[in-house]
Amino acid sequence: MTxxxxxxxxxxxxxVCSSRRRPRCAxxxxxxxxxxxxxPGKRSGTCDKPICAECSTSPTKDKDLCPEHALAFKEWLAERGRRQ
Known part of the structure; x- marks a missing residue:
């Protein structure tokens, strides 16, 4: 019990005690x-890594990215800018 x-x-x-373990951010x-x-390779179609509001990056409304994918998104934007 947690x-x-x-x-x-x-x-x-x-x-507050519970038998269900709550997910924790890194x-x-x-x-x-x-x-x-x-x-695309995952059944859910998304990363689904648990994150807290402080570690989340929100590139658009109702979308949250973990720190690893926030960095990947930033790199993707920079690469896209170089192509245009």
Whole structure:
């Protein structure tokens, strides 16, 4: 069972336990987002790496990229600019 210490509104603290393990970002924070980088070889079609809001890059509305794919996106944009 996984337990977390959480701070409630007003400053009170609580311990919340769950048998389900929540995904974590590589930085260790809870990861409510998944990377949306397209990966045709995967069943889901996207990377799906769990990421937190602080580590996410959002190139457009409702799209989130993990740090690795944010870098790949930046390189893709730079290459595209050189071709035009």
């Amino acid at each position: 337990c977390e210490h959480v701070t409630l509104p007003g400053g009170a603290r609580a311990i 930085c260790g924070r809870p990861a409510p987002l998944l990377c949306d980088w397209k990966m």
